[in-house]
Amino acid sequence: MNKLSATKPFSPKPLNPFMLLLGGIFFACMSLSSAAQAQDLKGSAEAGKAKVWLCTGCHSIPDYRADYPLVYHVPKIGGQNSAYIASALQAYKKGERKHPTMRAISASLSDQDMVDIGEYYAAQNSSSPMNSLK
Amino acid sequence: MKFTTIYLLLLASIGLASAADIESGKKLIAERNCAACHGADYFTSIAPTYPRLAGQHEDYLYYALRSYQVETNANYGRKNAVMGSQAKGLTDPQIRNIAAYLASLPGPLVVKK
Numbered sequence: 001m002n003k004l005s006a007t008k009p010f011s012p013k014p015l016n017p018f019m020l021l022l023g024g025i026f027f028a029c030m031s032l033s034s035a036a037q038a039q040d041l042k043g044s045a046e047a048g049k050a051k052v053w054l055c056t057g058c059h060s061i062p063d064y065r066a067d068y069p070l071v072y073h074v075p076k077i078g079g080q081n082s083a084y085i086a087s088a089l090q091a092y093k094k095g096e097r098k099h100p101t102m103r104a105i106s107a108s109l110s111d112q113d114m115v116d117i118g119e120y121y122a123a124q125n126s127s128s129p130m131n132s133l134k
Numbered sequence: 135m136k137f138t139t140i141y142l143l144l145l146a147s148i149g150l151a152s153a154a155d156i157e158s159g160k161k162l163i164a165e166r167n168c169a170a171c172h173g174a175d176y177f178t179s180i181a182p183t184y185p186r187l188a189g190q191h192e193d194y195l196y197y198a199l200r201s202y203q204v205e206t207n208a209n210y211g212r213k214n215a216v217m218g219s220q221a222k223g224l225t226d227p228q229i230r231n232i233a234a235y236l237a238s239l240p241g242p243l244v245v246k247k
Binding site for chain 2 (some may be wrong): 077088134
């Protein structure tokens, strides 16, 4: 019997706060790097042109209103910030935003699709041409 | 006669209750410091991941702020740390006023194919 075990009988070690902190930092870095990866993708408005066919059914109809019981005009997304559109689509896909139609659509989109769609809508203004594919 | 008076009063109160107040919305949005993220013009946001709000549909802005209040609702909840804490401090008329103010601002948002 050595001296150590005599003075310190086995007991579950309390969690070391320092290790907890390290673990926390590790996971924070992991999630940051995956967010950074999504942001590093470069969107293309030209590529987005062929990917917005699901969006146009609601978002390209002036004065279009949707949903029940709260009926409202679907948001204008032409001229919106590209990264916001991509992050909103991500939020629907992850379930942070619950809207069922948008969740179903975003589930079918890749990270690249989302940034392309973001760039496509961000490039729109009052004088930009209509989508030639629609 | 009496009935007509009461009826007119009731009608007037409906109008008063539902009319959003743009000036109150402007004051409130300044107090809440929304411009710190969304930009002083509510168009030039400080980060591209934050939305442009100026000129957005009034009823959509109302819906979006309400959705942060009911973040787990299966049909229109939205979960976002910053917007959640902002929206939960607002009453329904306050949200209507903010939405009315933002929708009244000139903005570049368009509806296009």
